[in-house]
Amino acid sequence: MRILLRNTSTGLYVEPSGCWTNRSETALGFEAMGQAVGFARQSELRNMEVVFCSALPGIEESVPLNSLDVSDNKGSEIVAFKTESSNWRSHFEGIFRALGSRFAK
Numbered sequence: 818m819r820i821l822l823r824n825t826s827t828g829l830y831v832e833p834s835g836c837w838t839n840r841s842e843t844a845l846g847f848e849a850m851g852q853a854v855g856f857a858r859q860s861e862l863r864n865m866e867v868v869f870c871s872a873l874p875g876i877e878e879s880v881p882l883n884s885l886d887v888s889d890n891k892g893s894e895i896v897a898f899k900t901e902s903s904n905w906r907s908h909f910e911g912i913f914r915a916l917g918s919r920f921a922k
Contacts, residue, residue, distance in 0.1 A: 820847040821868040822857055825881065831862070841870050841877070857882055 821844045822831045829837035830844030838844060847853040850867055857865045865882040 818872070819844075819870045820850055820853050821845065821870060822847075822853050822862065822865050822882075823868045823879065824862075825864045825866050830868070831856075831860075841868070854882065854885055 819841070821841060823829065823844075824837070827837070829839055830841055832838045832843055833845045845856075847856065853867050856862075862882075866879040867882060867885070868877055868879045870877045
Protein backbone atom coordinates (compact mmCIF):
# COMPACT_ATOMS: atom_id res chain seq x y z
CA MET A 818 0.00 0.00 0.00
CA ARG A 819 1.18 3.51 -0.83
CA ILE A 820 0.32 6.63 1.14
CA LEU A 821 0.03 9.79 -0.98
CA LEU A 822 -1.16 13.39 -0.78
CA ARG A 823 -3.77 14.65 -3.23
CA ASN A 824 -5.28 18.10 -3.69
CA THR A 825 -9.05 17.82 -3.28
CA SER A 826 -9.73 20.74 -5.65
CA THR A 827 -7.55 19.64 -8.56
CA GLY A 828 -7.26 15.87 -8.00
CA LEU A 829 -3.48 16.16 -8.49
CA TYR A 830 -0.87 14.38 -6.37
CA VAL A 831 2.38 15.80 -4.99
CA GLU A 832 5.45 14.49 -6.83
CA PRO A 833 8.93 14.00 -5.30
CA SER A 834 10.12 16.98 -7.39
CA GLY A 835 7.55 19.22 -5.70
CA CYS A 836 5.47 19.41 -8.88
CA TRP A 837 1.94 18.07 -9.34
CA THR A 838 0.81 15.02 -11.29
CA ASN A 839 -2.44 13.24 -12.10
CA ARG A 840 -0.64 9.86 -11.93
CA SER A 841 -0.59 8.18 -8.54
CA GLU A 842 2.25 5.95 -9.80
CA THR A 843 4.68 8.89 -9.94
CA ALA A 844 3.44 10.64 -6.80
CA LEU A 845 5.55 11.10 -3.69
CA GLY A 846 4.93 8.12 -1.41
CA PHE A 847 5.14 8.16 2.38
CA GLU A 848 5.86 5.29 4.76
CA ALA A 849 3.28 6.44 7.31
CA MET A 850 0.23 8.68 7.44
CA GLY A 851 1.96 10.91 10.00
CA GLN A 852 4.78 11.60 7.55
CA ALA A 853 2.31 12.59 4.83
CA VAL A 854 0.37 14.86 7.17
CA GLY A 855 3.61 16.38 8.52
CA PHE A 856 4.85 17.05 4.99
CA ALA A 857 1.59 18.77 4.02
CA ARG A 858 1.70 20.89 7.18
CA GLN A 859 5.37 21.84 6.77
CA SER A 860 4.84 22.65 3.08
CA GLU A 861 1.70 24.64 3.94
CA LEU A 862 -0.40 22.66 1.46
CA ARG A 863 -4.13 23.36 1.58
CA ASN A 864 -7.19 21.39 0.41
CA MET A 865 -5.37 18.10 0.71
CA GLU A 866 -6.33 14.54 1.51
CA VAL A 867 -4.27 11.52 2.51
CA VAL A 868 -4.78 8.76 -0.06
CA PHE A 869 -4.19 5.07 0.60
CA CYS A 870 -3.53 3.24 -2.70
CA SER A 871 -3.32 -0.50 -3.04
CA ALA A 872 -0.98 -2.21 -5.46
CA LEU A 873 -4.06 -3.04 -7.54
CA PRO A 874 -4.96 -0.29 -10.06
CA GLY A 875 -7.93 1.89 -9.17
CA ILE A 876 -8.27 0.75 -5.58
CA GLU A 877 -7.85 3.62 -3.13
CA GLU A 878 -9.40 5.29 -0.12
CA SER A 879 -8.84 8.79 1.24
CA VAL A 880 -9.20 10.91 4.37
CA PRO A 881 -9.43 14.73 4.21
CA LEU A 882 -6.46 16.40 5.90
CA ASN A 883 -8.69 18.89 7.70
CA SER A 884 -10.36 16.02 9.58
CA LEU A 885 -7.04 15.12 11.23
CA ASP A 886 -5.20 16.65 14.16
CA VAL A 887 -1.41 16.38 14.14
CA SER A 888 1.03 16.86 16.99
CA ASP A 889 4.80 16.61 16.90
CA ASN A 890 6.33 14.13 19.32
CA LYS A 891 10.13 14.38 19.20
CA GLY A 892 10.32 14.39 15.41
CA SER A 893 7.52 11.95 14.66
CA GLU A 894 4.02 13.03 13.74
CA ILE A 895 1.12 11.73 15.80
CA VAL A 896 -2.20 11.76 13.95
CA ALA A 897 -5.63 11.71 15.56
CA PHE A 898 -9.12 12.58 14.43
CA LYS A 899 -10.19 16.12 15.42
CA THR A 900 -13.65 15.02 16.37
CA GLU A 901 -14.75 12.39 18.83
CA SER A 902 -17.36 11.33 16.31
CA SER A 903 -17.06 7.68 15.45
CA ASN A 904 -17.90 8.44 11.81
CA TRP A 905 -14.33 9.21 10.72
CA ARG A 906 -12.85 6.59 13.00
CA SER A 907 -15.10 3.89 11.57
CA HIS A 908 -14.48 5.20 8.04
CA PHE A 909 -10.72 4.99 8.60
CA GLU A 910 -10.98 1.47 10.01
CA GLY A 911 -13.14 0.58 7.01
CA ILE A 912 -10.37 1.76 4.68
CA PHE A 913 -8.03 -0.89 5.97
CA ARG A 914 -10.70 -3.58 5.99
CA ALA A 915 -11.61 -2.75 2.39
CA LEU A 916 -8.02 -2.63 1.22
CA GLY A 917 -7.19 -5.80 3.13
CA SER A 918 -10.09 -7.72 1.61
CA ARG A 919 -9.10 -6.56 -1.86
CA PHE A 920 -5.53 -7.76 -1.31
CA ALA A 921 -6.81 -11.19 -0.28
CA LYS A 922 -8.59 -11.70 -3.61
